[in-house]
Amino acid sequence: LRSGDGGGLLEGYLQKPSREELAARGAVDPATGHILVDSGVVAFGPAATQVLLTLTSAPEAPLAPVLTGDLRLELYSDMLLAVGRVGGFVSKQAYLDAMFHANGGASGTPETPETALQATARGALWEALQPLAFSVVAAEDHRSAAFAHLGTTAEQMAMLQRRFPAFADHFHLHPRVLCWVSRGLEVAEDAVMMNALVTDGVAHTHDAAIICSGAVVEHCVLPQDVFIASGAMVSGVRSLQVPDPEAWARAFSEPPASPWPSRLANLSLVVPDGKCLQEVAVRPPQDQGAPADAGGEPWLVRLVIAVEDRVKDKYPSPSAGLCGVSWTALFQQTGLTPEDIWASGEAQDL
Structure with missing residues (x-):
């Protein structure tokens, strides 16, 4: 973050990092062990909103398949990492390669219609969002701010x-x-x-x-x-x-x-x-x-x-399960297998 008077330009962020990654990036207060900046609200300004509307405005537009359900893009990777210098990528190709690998793609994998559609959409996002700045406004009294997360x-x-x-x-x-x-x-x-x-x-x-x-x-x-x-x-x-x-x-x-x-x-x-x-x-x-x-x-x-089910925890973690019963115990009692619950490649959680 390049700070100014209560704000600045974001130069990078960490999405669900490990404790080690946080410490390495200086995001942990050494005196208390608390994370310095834990969360925020992402909002698209008029310029960014107009970009997204343009990219989805016609059936042949690059992002139109998102509206029909034929294409999925991620906010915290595909979209935000294309804004300004947030992702730290030196070129569009570097960004495309990073997004491909981040979504499970392997080097040398033949292109499919789906990956070609994703590459076209990501390329359009990069070209449209690169000129924009990712600005940050910090709360004046952030140390006393209340944080309520409604994720479960x-x-x-x-x-x-x-x-x-x-x-x-x-x-x-x-x-x-x-x-x-x-x-x-x-x-x-x-x-x-x-x-x-x-x-x-x-x-x-x-x-x-x-x-x-x-x-x-x-x-x-x-x-x-x-x-x-x-x-x-x-x-x-x-x-x-x-x-x-x-x-x-x-x-x-x-x-x-x-x-x-x-x-x-x-x-x-x-x-x-x-x-x-x-x-x-x-x-x-x-x-x-x-x-x-x-x-x-x-x-x-x-x-x-x-x-109280921990809906984000994944099998085979002991804390992951359904109605208070771990997945391991549930599979033992019912004879079901993980393949009966989740499709191949799908996150094994609720």
Whole structure:
């Protein structure tokens, strides 16, 4: 960083470096052992934004395949390393070679239509972004600045539950936002409901919804007969269908001392303690098609993980797993293999 009055031009940065790399580049305070600059916000100014719009503005534009899903470019490598002198490359070819190897390419590998498309797009980025400067503005009182990173489910819940005071106070977060709950339903005072509706007038109306302490319900339309346990998160569930309620009782059986077994058999949805349920509507790639009975509607995918799952940790690390169970233990118990979960070359994480 070439510093000036509260800012300067960025001459390089480290993306997910090791501790040794940080120390070698002088990015660690020797007195405290803390990283000197940990994070920031990347914003594209008018000039850079116009460049990107131009490169995607027509079907034959170099970056147009990004919009159709035929090409993937990375912000922190392909794009930012092409700006000014940030990447330290002496020529366009040096930049192209570095990006090729950074994405798993090996020397002498024959060119394919995909790699040719990537090279064309990266070359266009380099030529368009090289004349621009990567400017930096430093916070005046950076030593007292608060840092809230929402990179995991647990961190997202902590933010919604207002457990980051500086963040919550600044943005005026509230546990009830754009929500409606039928009268008489049980919702804990500290449960978070955001853009959510829990309605009556459905089957099993004699069972009142219970949303427990520390639970988070966001962007949902739920029937009245649900049980969201303490510390659970439900996101985007809007098309609940449970053909066999008794299956829920078997799947979420409780210890004998629990008061809930008989009730679980009558509920449409039970989310256990510390679990996260998310529903996402997706459309299959055009070349794969949809089932004959889909009628052009998107597929509904329901994801279930534990709130504390370390979603970025990769197999076979002991800390990587699903619903609190390590991948190694899960494979041993189910007979599945890593090849059943991840495609070849895909990152082996959640």
